[in-house]
Amino acid sequence: MRRVHLEAAEDHVERLAREHDPVGAVKELIWNALDADAIKVTVAIERSATGAVDKVMITDDGEGITPEGCTTAFERIGGSWKKHSHTTVGGRPLHGRAGQGRLRAFALGAFIRWTTVAKGIDGLRKTTVTAHNASRNDFQIGDSTPAGEPTGTLVEAWGRQSVVLDRLTADRARSLLTTEFAPYLARYPKVEIVFDGEKIDPTAVIQAQSEERVEFEHDGAMETAVVRIIEWDMRVDRELHLCDALGVPIDITETRIQAPGFDFTTYVLWDRMTEHRGDFLLGEASDGPVASLLAATREHLRSHFRKRAVERRKEVVDQWKDAGLYPYRAEPTSEAEKVERETFDIVASTIHRHMPRPAKHQKATLALLRESVKHQPSNVNRILDEVFRLTSDDKSELDRLLNRTSLSSIIRASTSVADRLDFLAALSHMVFDPEVKKLVKERSQLHKILENETWVFGEHYQLLVSDRSLNRVLDRHLGLIGRDNRSPQPVYRDDGSVGIVDLMLSRSRREHDRQQHLVVELKAPKVKVGDKELQQIKSYALAVVEDAQFADVRAEWDFWLVTSEMSKVLRAEARQAGRPRGCIWDLKENEYTVRVWVKTWSEVIDESKGRLQYFKEHFDHDPSVEQAIDYLRHSHLPYLPDALIPAPREGQTGDTGAGVSGSTDAAADLV
Numbered sequence: 065m066r067r068v069h070l071e072a073a074e075d076h077v078e079r080l081a082r083e084h085d086p087v088g089a090v091k092e093l094i095w096n097a098l099d100a101d102a103i104k105v106t107v108a109i110e111r112s113a114t115g116a117v118d119k120v121m122i123t124d125d126g127e128g129i130t131p132e133g134c135t136t137a138f139e140r141i142g143g144s145w146k147k148h149s150h151t152t153v154g155g156r157p158l159h160g161r162a163g164q165g166r167l168r169a170f171a172l173g174a175f176i177r178w179t180t181v182a183k184g185i186d187g188l189r190k191t192t193v194t195a196h197n198a199s200r201n202d203f204q205i206g207d208s209t210p211a212g213e214p215t216g217t218l219v220e221a222w223g224r225q226s227v228v229l230d231r232l233t234a235d236r237a238r239s240l241l242t243t244e245f246a247p248y249l250a251r252y253p254k255v256e257i258v259f260d261g262e263k264i265d266p267t268a269v270i271q272a273q274s275e276e277r278v279e280f281e282h283d284g285a286m287e288t289a290v291v292r293i294i295e296w297d298m299r300v301d302r303e304l305h306l307c308d309a310l311g312v313p314i315d316i317t318e319t320r321i322q323a324p325g326f327d328f329t330t331y332v333l334w335d336r337m338t339e340h341r342g343d344f345l346l347g348e349a350s351d352g353p354v355a356s357l358l359a360a361t362r363e364h365l366r367s368h369f370r371k372r373a374v375e376r377r378k379e380v381v382d383q384w385k386d387a388g389l390y391p392y393r394a395e396p397t398s399e400a401e402k403v404e405r406e407t408f409d410i411v412a413s414t415i416h417r418h419m420p421r422p423a424k425h426q427k428a429t430l431a432l433l434r435e436s437v438k439h440q441p442s443n444v445n446r447i448l449d450e451v452f453r454l455t456s457d458d459k460s461e462l463d464r465l466l467n468r469t470s471l472s473s474i475i476r477a478s479t480s481v482a483d484r485l486d487f488l489a490a491l492s493h494m495v496f497d498p499e500v501k502k503l504v505k506e507r508s509q510l511h512k513i514l515e516n517e518t519w520v521f522g523e524h525y526q527l528l529v530s531d532r533s534l535n536r537v538l539d540r541h542l543g544l545i546g547r548d549n550r551s552p553q554p555v556y557r558d559d560g561s562v563g564i565v566d567l568m569l570s571r572s573r574r575e576h577d578r579q580q581h582l583v584v585e586l587k588a589p590k591v592k593v594g595d596k597e598l599q600q601i602k603s604y605a606l607a608v609v610e611d612a613q614f615a616d617v618r619a620e621w622d623f624w625l626v627t628s629e630m631s632k633v634l635r636a637e638a639r640q641a642g643r644p645r646g647c648i649w650d651l652k653e654n655e656y657t658v659r660v661w662v663k664t665w666s667e668v669i670d671e672s673k674g675r676l677q678y679f680k681e682h683f684d685h686d687p688s689v690e691q692a693i694d695y696l697r698h699s700h701l702p703y704l705p706d707a708l709i710p711a712p713r714e715g716q717t718g719d720t721g722a723g724v725s726g727s728t729d730a731a732a733d734l735v
Contacts, residue, residue: 065205065207068204069201082168082171086120087240090107090232094241101126102124106123106258107259107260109233119220120173120221120232124217125215128182130183157310179191180218181215183215189209192206236299243266276364287353290334291331302318303319304358307332307334307337314341321366326369326376332361391433412430484519488520488669489687490692492665492669500705512700516699579618580622582624583604584626587625589628594634595631597627601623602649605623622661623658
């Protein structure tokens with residue numbers, strides 16, 4: 065065992081390790097294996113019990129590193145034998161030149177171990193090299209021993225669980241490896257790279273590819289480079305790979321062109337690329353050959369994708385026609401129809417990758433889009449304008465988001481947040497506006513609307529019964545706890561009558577083997593609640609307390625009386641010392657608890673706004689009264705007071721509810 069000290073500053077070694085880029089480290093170690101003429105390279109990832117990356121292992125069947133070569137390889141940065149050669153022993157093109165690849169392993173773990181078998185003077189010999197990130201400059205090289213296995217190298221990294229390291233398990237890691245090694249694997253089809261149990265197979269995800277020559281100026285003369293474009297059937301970063309003449313990447317930069325709807329990678333092959341390895345960082349700002357090459361390449365890409373957009377449009381439209389999904393039948397007969405058809409084809413083919421997969425949903429989406437183009441073209445323009453006005457940072461964030469979820473899920477989540485904000489504004493308008501609250505009826509309007517908006521009372525509840533007698537409420541409770549039938553005697557209130565409750569919501573608290581129920585008694589906004597209404601809800605609670613059928617049931621019952629305004633006596637009773645605000649009763653009887661509350665609409669709305677405050681601030685949506693009323697008309701039109709129902713437009717039959725329902729269904733199909 066001997067220690068080799070790397071002659072370089074510690075902070076310089078740390079920078080070269082690039083510990084924030086584990087995917088880049090894996091790529092570099094794969095290139096090291098290929099530079100050793102490996103035919104198969106396997107990257108294995110071990111995960112901890114929590115799913116975090118615990119260990120990374122890169123195995124290859126290359127030529128390995130001889131015992132003598134280990135000292136040379138680990139004692140200094142630079143000076144690699146590759147610097148003086150352009151091909152491997154087997155005649156393949158070399159990727160590495162600077163001898164820095166081994167340092168990238170520190171991005172994968174705190175402990176690093178190389179186990180390598182190579183053919184030396186004394187035959188096959190195995191050597192182990194270890195290192196730790198606490199002292200990146202020191203490498204422990206073990207004594208070589210005779211080996212009975214074939215040549216190759218195993219690199220192991222462990223002991224560094226982090227969120228950064230978990231990037232290796234994301235889909236993006238596989239796409240980055242696919243785009244990096246696609247030209248090499250195409251040139252050497254016998255080479256195999258396996259990443260996390262699956263083979264890297266670019267041919268399986270290539271949609272189309274092209275290769276053309278471009279000219280650019282260098283030292284007063286015209287140079288020629290090859291531009292290879294690969295279109296993928298997967299999400300990829302739009303990268304521009306600068307390669308030598310054999311397709312080995314020297315550096316990667318941004319594509320910086322607009323090509324909506326295309327996932328592609330560009331490879332620029334130039335025989336003098338290696339001579340300008342250090343120019344790439346300044347290439348964008350300089351007037352040298354790299355800048356000229358990049359400018360010519362990007363102009364070629366713009367021209368290429370303008371043509372491909374036309375071809376793609378025709379391909380997509382023909383597919384829709386063959387499948388019977390295209391919403392137009394006959395050819396256009398006028399100039400206006402021709403313009404409409406062309407506009408539709410452009411918009412539809414641009415968004416086709418985000419459309420739902422089922423054919424019937426695609427058909428509904430295309431039909432809805434046709435109507436938008438025909439009757440509401442301004443809406444289409446606004447949507448496209450919003451998309452294309454995104455900043456580079458916004459587009460990057462959207463791309464990251466789409467790697468984790470779908471566009472339809474983003475739309476549904478955003479719509480849900482906006483709808484809830486709109487509904488709270490609408491509810492405030494209905495229960496507080498002096499003129500509107502006089503018109504809102506309790507059971508036929510406010511009650512019906514809240515049946516579909518029970519989230520305002522708490523996210524954890526689900527609606528069990530609505531506008532039912534107290535007997536039905538208790539029946540549903542017995543069903544939840546597994547009792548098929550309750551006794552035939554009904555449950556009566558204290559005065560012998562059968563009460564009608566408005567809403568009963570329920571949730572299960574399994575960790576305590578309890579059921580929790582919320583019974584909500586609504587009052588019309590114009591009603592001033594007093595002792596009469598309080599006694600009514602107390603009688604509901606008392607019926608539960610005194611019924612012997614529920615004496616052994618572990619449950620919590622909360623009864624809410626919700627109102628806009630209450631009497632002074634009731635307000636005082638709702639503010640008793642030693643109890644939460646609004647709590648009138650807090651009874652514990654046998655195995656269950658019964659509480660009675662008086663809640664104002666202000667409290668209910670404020671609590672709901674509190675739950676949505678974070679989204680409101682980041683969603684940048686503070687709905688106006690007009691937007692709130694629009695939401696009510698869209699979602700609850702049959703239950704609105706006449707004053708909030710829009711007058712039928714000229715030519716309408718007045719069956720407004722059906723029209724709204726149809727629009728909602730169509731919109732649901734779209735997302």
